[in-house]
Amino acid sequence: MAEATRPARSQPATLSDVARLAGVSIATASKALNGRSQVRAETRQRVIEAAERLAFRPNQVAQSLLAGRTGTVGPLTSDLEGRFSIPILMGAEDAFGAGEVAVFLCDARGDAIREQHHVRALLGRRVDGLIVVGSRTDPRPSLGRELPVPVVYAYAPSEDPEDLSIVPDSVGAGRLAVDHLLACGRTRIAHITGDPGYAAAQERAEGARAALAGAGLTLVGEPGFGAWSEGWGRAATAMLLDRHPDVDAVLCGSDQIARGVMDMLRERGRRVPEDVAVMGFDNWRVLTSASRPPLTSVDMNLEQVGRAAAHALFTAIAGTRRSGVETLPCRVVIRGSTVPLT
Amino acid sequence: MAEATRPARSQPATLSDVARLAGVSIATASKALNGRSQVRAETRQRVIEAAERLAFRPNQVAQSLLAGRTGTVGPLTSDLEGRFSIPILMGAEDAFGAGEVAVFLCDARGDAIREQHHVRALLGRRVDGLIVVGSRTDPRPSLGRELPVPVVYAYAPSEDPEDLSIVPDSVGAGRLAVDHLLACGRTRIAHITGDPGYAAAQERAEGARAALAGAGLTLVGEPGFGAWSEGWGRAATAMLLDRHPDVDAVLCGSDQIARGVMDMLRERGRRVPEDVAVMGFDNWRVLTSASRPPLTSVDMNLEQVGRAAAHALFTAIAGTRRSGVETLPCRVVIRGSTVPLT
DNA sequence: AAAGAAACCGAAAAGGCTTTCAGAGACGCT
DNA sequence: AGCGTCTCTGAAAGCCTTTTCGGTTTCTTT
DSSP, X not given: OOEEOOOOOOOOOOHHHHHHHHTSXXXXXXXXXXXXXXXXXXXXXXXXXXXXXXXXXXXXXXHHHHHSOOOEEEEEESOSXXXXXXXXXXXXXXXXXXXXXXXXXXXXXXXXXXXXXXXHHHHHTTOSEEEEEOSSSSOBOOOOSOOSSOEEEESSOBSSTTSEEEEEOHHHHHHHHHHHHHHTXXXXXXXXXXXXXXXXXXXXXXXXXXXXXXXXXXXXXXXXXXXXXXXHXXXXXXXXXXXXXXXXXXXXXXXXXXXXXXXXXXXXXXXXTTTOEEEEESXXXXXXXXXXXXXXXXXXXXXXXXXXXXXXXXXXXXXXXXXXXXXXXXXXXXXXXXXXXX | OOEEOOOOOOOOOOHHHHHHHHTSOHHHHHHHHTTOSSSOHHHHHHHHHHHHHTTOOOOHHHHHHHHSOOOEEEEEESOSSSTXXXXXXXXXXXXXXXXXXXEBOEEOTXXXXXXXXXXXXXXXXXXXXXXXXXSSSSOBOOOOSOOSSOEEEESSOBSSTTSEEEEEOHHHXXXXXXXXXXXXXXXSEEEEOSOTTSHHHHHHHHHHHHHHHHTTOOOSSSOBOOOSSHHHHHHHHHHHHHHOTTOOEEEESSHHHHHHHHHHHHHTTOOTTTXXXXXXXXXXXXXXXXXXXXXXXXXOOHHHHXXXXXXXXXXXXXXXXXXXXXXXXXXXXXXXXXXXXX
């Protein structure tokens, strides 16, 4: 734990340092390094060598000031703890990273005041655009139309239809899930899901019902709304088995619920997937692959949502703006809880 | 999905706009807004009103250029997916957020090339400092001593002792865990943990052994190194019960392992915590609170690690640099798997 | 009333870069 | 030799803000 005050570090080289070393003006140095054509090859070479000797990196702060664009983007997330924001941010970072756009990190902790504060801070830094990442798919208040930069909402759509929102297709996801169970030959399908106050819960249930109706079937019992927890999965399963012992598949609102469901099924002597198939939602690796058997789950393709949001923001910055809510399809990841391992 | 090209948004107001509206010079406007004293109260008021009318926000890009500091910090993480980086980043964001420092988001995906690329990008943006966040506690190569800004390593220490690293105290954590089990009256304690290639696994085992030795005891059997998975927890527990049926506590290397252990214990008819106490590591909520009974676990205080790293970086930027590896204590979070619920 | 002090204001420079535009030099042609 | 044409190069402006410092106004004091 040595402690010392070292001398200030050497300042990074500037363009004028390079120019001096190469014996040219800064204008020429700039042109040489940026591939402008009005420089003799030999001069350009001299400048490039000088730049390398000095480890010159153009000061992007100065470039930004001049260009009026900073090449930065502010993603506002309302919860970093939650596992939904991260994949979206990674997708966005991915999409931007390729284009040399830097991404700020802002966690509003679900607090509107903090969010406002972050928006201000980001605008002060002259970000070129904002991505607002929600923690649930319910619509959220718009940041407003009067912002000086484009905004894209991801996962949680904006309440204002003039804004552009990119969300996963929850209704379609419910449909996909049921389609898979039907394809597995199941016909007595129950649905145990989370908090009915979540749009995602309602929409998935809606999609599931629609798909069943399409096959001339209905859900076994009512959708079991409750909490997004293992405990609820266990409790709901116990009740379900009492009332509908003939159930042959349970579609769960989350992987956590699914784990609880599988737990209780095993406790009651049902085999998964032979007697009852179980499906989860979210495709959260830790849970899906650790369970016995591994859990079939619907993946919301969140990284794609992030990438799509980044892409939309890009085009909006370039001038072409879209609006409305755009949905992206989910996908079923099949594991041993619906299909016996061969 | 309406599509349209709206007119370019109005540019944000600049200081000279404000000055013009207030009928003063740019210099006076600046002084008025920044609370400098050489402005008549009445004039200041006029300027402030003008600034408000125009929704003026000083352009931080220009401020940065002038000040030579950007007020930004680059945290390089090697895996955002992993659950260890996030709390550290949140802690850092927290510590900086208060001081108006913006944090960039960089995920190197564990790739050294990507990391180099990100370092360059961050330096180009003239960040004032870097925080390197690792995904495991094993030492990692230094970024080098010749960087123009201070660097702090968090979670994964740098191999270069001249660098400053902030890490959780793994040895101490092992000791704390055993101390808790001893305090619960357990004496026949086994240790089932993860990949022996991880420094964290070795160090925790070392701490556990030391604490036992201090009480005149030894581990039941050898430490069970294996994988950081539920599956390994189950398998290792089965073997453990065969060889040492009298075990009365299992210290696990992670919460996932602990879940597997508890699963197998239940399957073999042991009650937790009455017959066998179980402890996990990492205090990962999803796992600890969802299990039956809730899992006692060691929390590495990662947010504190992040905050400490941010703080160290702050002081380093201000000129006072430290070096070496500094450890932060962990803490035991007691739940029902070691202490019967009252 | 005049001088001195204090309060207030604005011109200008700085920070690092890009770009425009004018000027300088080289070359080919008549 | 003189002219026009290219090809290169560099001075300077501009991006937006802060700060210094000289200048102007106002107030106090004798």
